[in-house]
Amino acid sequence: MRIPYLGVLLVVFSISVFPAFGQENTDDTEPKEKLHKDVEKAYDAYDAQEYTLAIELLKTALGEVRGRDDKSTVLFKIAESYRNINDYKNAENYYLKAVKLGYKDPIAQLHYADMLKAQGEYEEAIVAYQDFKQENPTDRRAEIGIESTKKAIEWMDSPSRYQVDLMKDLNSTGYDFSPSYAGKRADDNEIIFTSTREESVGKKEDGWTGGSFMDIYVSSAERKEKGRRGRGASTDEDELVSPASLKWSTPKLLDEEIVNTKSHEGSAVFDSRRKELYLTRCLVEKDKKFGCGIYISEKLGVNWKEPEQVIIGTDTSANVGQPALSPDDSRLYFVSDEFNTKGVHDIFMTTFDRRAKIWKTPTNLGSKVNTDREEYYPFISGDGQYLYWASNGLPGMGGLDIFRIKLGEDGMPAPNAEAENLEYPINTSFDDFGLVFQGTKDEVGFLSSNRKGSKNDDIYGVVKTPLVFELEGVVTSSKTGLPIPQATVKLDGSNGTSVVVNADKDGYYIFDKDKIDADVQYTLTFEKAKFLTNTGNTTTIGVDLSAFEYIPSANQFLHKLQVNKALDPIEEPIVLPNVFFDLAKWDLRPEARAALDSVVPIMKNNPTIVIELRSHTDYRGDNKSNDVLSQHRADTCVSYLVSKGIAADRMVARGMGETEPFNIQEGYKGYGAGQLEEGNRLTEAYIKRLPPEKQEVANQVNRRTDFKVLRDDYVPAAGPVDQDAVDPKDIIADKNSGVNNALLVIFTS
Known part of the structure; x- marks a missing residue:
C-alpha cells in the first residue's frame, strides 16, 4: 500500500513538502522537549517522511522509551514506515505488536487487516477485519474490508480475460x-x-x-x-x-x-x-x-x-x-x-x-x-x-x-x-x-x-485474451444412426459470412476458430444425396466466460460449440409426430397443425422433392371405412400444407387404412418405446397376443401419419404460392415437434 509514496509522487513526491499529506491523523506524539534525543531524532525523520531512515532510528528509539503507550506509539510508527515503503510483511508484524501492546488508536488494527489483505492472506484478513468491527461496530471500513476481501477470493477463482x-x-x-x-x-x-x-x-x-x-x-x-x-x-x-x-x-x-x-x-x-x-x-x-x-x-x-x-x-x-x-x-x-x-x-x-x-x-x-x-x-x-x-x-x-x-x-x-x-x-x-x-x-x-x-x-x-470458438458435430442417418460420410455442411452467419466444409468418413465436421466469430447467430445446412436436407442453429452471442476453457499453450479462451444432426433417408417413410384426430373425424386438432408445421421447413429446405402424405389406421373397423377415413385425413393434411405455402403438385394424399402395420425397428424411440419389443411388426395377430394395456399402445402406434419421398426432381410449373393464405392465429406452434424425434402420429380411431 505505498499509498503516501504514490501521493508523494503525485506521481512524484509532492507530499514530502506537506507533512500531513497522505498520513493518518495520529496525534500521539509527546512534546518534543520531553523526548529522549534518539526518540526525537527518529520522530523528526518520520514526520519528514524519510521512512527508510526513520525505520532504523525508530528501532533504536524503541529501547529508549518506557511505558506501554510510548512503546506502542513507536511500534505503530515503525509499522507505518514499513507500509509506506511497501514492506507489507514487516508492517503486519509491527502493527500486530502495537495492537497487542494496547495502542490506543484502532487504526492499527485496521491497518493490520489491510496488510494481511495486501499479502493475499484473505482468510486471515477477514478475521482481522471482524476483530476491528467488533471494537468499532459503526465504522464502515470494517464491513467494506470484509466484503471486498470476499470478492477478491471470488475474483481469484474466476479470472477475467486479461x-x-x-x-x-x-x-x-x-x-x-x-x-x-x-x-x-x-x-x-x-x-x-x-x-x-x-x-x-x-x-x-x-x-x-x-x-x-x-x-x-x-x-x-x-x-x-x-x-x-x-x-x-x-x-x-x-x-x-x-x-x-x-x-x-x-x-x-x-x-x-x-x-x-x-x-x-x-x-x-x-x-x-x-x-x-x-x-x-x-x-x-x-x-x-x-x-x-x-x-x-x-x-x-x-x-x-x-x-x-x-x-x-x-x-x-x-x-x-x-x-x-x-x-x-x-x-x-x-x-x-x-x-x-x-x-x-x-x-x-x-x-x-x-x-x-x-x-x-x-x-x-x-x-x-x-x-x-x-x-x-x-x-x-x-x-x-x-x-x-x-x-x-x-x-x-x-x-x-x-x-x-x-x-x-x-x-x-x-x-x-x-x-x-x-x-x-x-x-x-x-x-x-x-x-x-x-x-x-x-x-x-x-x-x-x-x-x-x-x-x-x-x-x-x-x-x-481472445475468446475463440470452434463448432463441430457428427452427421448421421436417422434410420440407422450410422455416420454419413462426406456430408456437406454450410455455415451462414448473421454477420454475412458463409463457409462450407465436408464431413469426413466418420461424419465428423469442424469449423475452426478462424471461421467462427463472437456475437454472431449461425445457421447450419446439412446436405447429402439421397437424404433430406436439414438445418440447425447455434450462437456465439452472450456466451458467459465460465463456458470457456483457458488454453495456456494458445493463450486463448476456447468454447466448443456442438451441433449433431441426423438426416432422413428419402427412401424411408418419415413418421410425423402428434397428428391427433377426434374419433371418426378428420378435422385437424391444434396438436396436428403444429406437427404438420414441421413439414414446411423440410419442403423448403428440399425444394426438388415430391412427397406422399400417408394416413394409417389400426385393424379395428372394416377395411372400407378405414380406407375412407384415412384418405380424408391424408387429404386434410395436404390441404393444410397447401395453405402454408407448399405447392399442391408437390404432395400426394394417400389413405393407407390398415394395410401397413408399423414395424418396431432397432433403436426405436417413438411413442411406446420400451413397451413394445423391437423387431416385431404390429399386425392384428401380434397385437392380440399382448396384454390389454400394451394392445392399446400398439394400436395407437399403428394410427400414424407419415410421408414418403416419391422423387427428387421436382421443377415448379407456376409462380410461388401465397404463404399468407392462412391466418397465423390458426397455427399453434409446438417447440418440441420435428421429423427427427420419431414420435408417432396417433389417431383416436
Whole structure:
C-alpha cells in the first residue's frame, strides 16, 4: 500500500513538502522537549517522511522509551514506515505488536487487516477485519474490508480475460511505473515511463524510497513476434500481441537537460498529436522540496522546449500532478490534494478556455470516483468513453486497485454510471495502478504494479485474451444412426459470412476458430444425396466466460460449440409426430397443425422433392371405412400444407387404412418405446397376443401419419404460392415437434 509514496509522487513526491499529506491523523506524539534525543531524532525523520531512515532510528528509539503507550506509539510508527515503503510483511508484524501492546488508536488494527489483505492472506484478513468491527461496530471500513476481501477470493477463482506479463526489458531494480504511449500514433510501439534507476539525472537519494530521484525514460519495440489471433488497435487485420512478447530497446532518458532535471520528473502524457508533452515536476532546491506542478513541453527536431508550468484556475502554486488528457485534448484530468479535496488525494477535471488561453477552475469528479482515501493515475480511454484510475478507497483486492467508470458528454461520470473494479489479474492484493490502453479499444496496454514477482514498482504488459470458438458435430442417418460420410455442411452467419466444409468418413465436421466469430447467430445446412436436407442453429452471442476453457499453450479462451444432426433417408417413410384426430373425424386438432408445421421447413429446405402424405389406421373397423377415413385425413393434411405455402403438385394424399402395420425397428424411440419389443411388426395377430394395456399402445402406434419421398426432381410449373393464405392465429406452434424425434402420429380411431 505505498499509498503516501504514490501521493508523494503525485506521481512524484509532492507530499514530502506537506507533512500531513497522505498520513493518518495520529496525534500521539509527546512534546518534543520531553523526548529522549534518539526518540526525537527518529520522530523528526518520520514526520519528514524519510521512512527508510526513520525505520532504523525508530528501532533504536524503541529501547529508549518506557511505558506501554510510548512503546506502542513507536511500534505503530515503525509499522507505518514499513507500509509506506511497501514492506507489507514487516508492517503486519509491527502493527500486530502495537495492537497487542494496547495502542490506543484502532487504526492499527485496521491497518493490520489491510496488510494481511495486501499479502493475499484473505482468510486471515477477514478475521482481522471482524476483530476491528467488533471494537468499532459503526465504522464502515470494517464491513467494506470484509466484503471486498470476499470478492477478491471470488475474483481469484474466476479470472477475467486479461493476461498480465512482466516487461523484463523495461524494468530495473528501482521503481519503474506510469507508462504512457509516445511516438507515432499509427505504430504505438514507443512508450515513456517514470523510473528511479541509476541513470537518472537527479543523483541524490530520495529519503522516502532510498533510491534516486524520478526521471522520464523512453523505449521502443524493436521487433514484433507472431501474436495470437484477434483484432489489434490499428486495423481489423492486426493480431493482438502482448507488449511483453515484443523486444524493447534499452530504456534511455527522454532528455538529460531540459525535460529531466535534478528535481523529480514523471507521470507524463502526450497530447493527441504526440507533439506536446504534459509532465509532472516536483521541484527540489538545496534539499528543500516544493510542491508538484504540471508542465508542458514540445519537441522541436531533436531538442525540447523549456517546460512551462500549466496554470489551473487562478492558483499558481497548487499542488497537482499525474495529468491525463481527453482524446480531443479539450479536457485535462489530474490529481491534487487542493481545490476542496474530499479525501487525501482526489481526481479533478478542467477544460481549456481558448479565448483566455487558460485552464479553468477544476471540478472534482465527485463521490463516484473520489473517496475519503487516495485516488491516483487517471487515464481516459481512446474513445473518450471511460475514465480509468487507481484507488484504495473503493472495494478492492488490497492496496491500490484499478477501476473504470463511464463518462458523460461533459467529461464527468455519467449519471447512472458506477465504478467497476477490473478484477484479477489486472488487480491483485498489491498496488496496481497506472493502466493505459492502446488506441480506442481496451485490448492491449500497460499497467504498473508491485505485485508478487516485482522488484519494486514494475511495468507489466496487458492483453485481453481472445475468446475463440470452434463448432463441430457428427452427421448421421436417422434410420440407422450410422455416420454419413462426406456430408456437406454450410455455415451462414448473421454477420454475412458463409463457409462450407465436408464431413469426413466418420461424419465428423469442424469449423475452426478462424471461421467462427463472437456475437454472431449461425445457421447450419446439412446436405447429402439421397437424404433430406436439414438445418440447425447455434450462437456465439452472450456466451458467459465460465463456458470457456483457458488454453495456456494458445493463450486463448476456447468454447466448443456442438451441433449433431441426423438426416432422413428419402427412401424411408418419415413418421410425423402428434397428428391427433377426434374419433371418426378428420378435422385437424391444434396438436396436428403444429406437427404438420414441421413439414414446411423440410419442403423448403428440399425444394426438388415430391412427397406422399400417408394416413394409417389400426385393424379395428372394416377395411372400407378405414380406407375412407384415412384418405380424408391424408387429404386434410395436404390441404393444410397447401395453405402454408407448399405447392399442391408437390404432395400426394394417400389413405393407407390398415394395410401397413408399423414395424418396431432397432433403436426405436417413438411413442411406446420400451413397451413394445423391437423387431416385431404390429399386425392384428401380434397385437392380440399382448396384454390389454400394451394392445392399446400398439394400436395407437399403428394410427400414424407419415410421408414418403416419391422423387427428387421436382421443377415448379407456376409462380410461388401465397404463404399468407392462412391466418397465423390458426397455427399453434409446438417447440418440441420435428421429423427427427420419431414420435408417432396417433389417431383416436
